[in-house]
Amino acid sequence: MIKGNLILTGTPSAKLTFSNIIVEGNLDVSKVEADDVDFDTITVNGDIEL
Numbered sequence: 001m002i003k004g005n006l007i008l009t010g011t012p013s014a015k016l017t018f019s020n021i022i023v024e025g026n027l028d029v030s031k032v033e034a035d036d037v038d039f040d041t042i043t044v045n046g047d048i049e050l
Contacts, residue, residue: 005046008032018042 005025011033019040026046029037 001022001024003024005028006021006023007028009031015036015038016032016034017038017040019042021042023042023044023046026049027042027044028049030049
């Protein structure tokens with residue numbers, strides 16, 4: 001559980017997978033430079049910026 005905003009940046013070297021996460025704020029993954037990002041069972045109570 002993230003009690004606030006989750007902001008991700010960077011370039012992963014492999015597939016990026018997130019699972020079973022609760023974000024009580026906003027999720028911003030707009031600065032992640034990846035072709036394969038997988039969100040499995042993620043709940044965001046705020047805004048999502050892709």
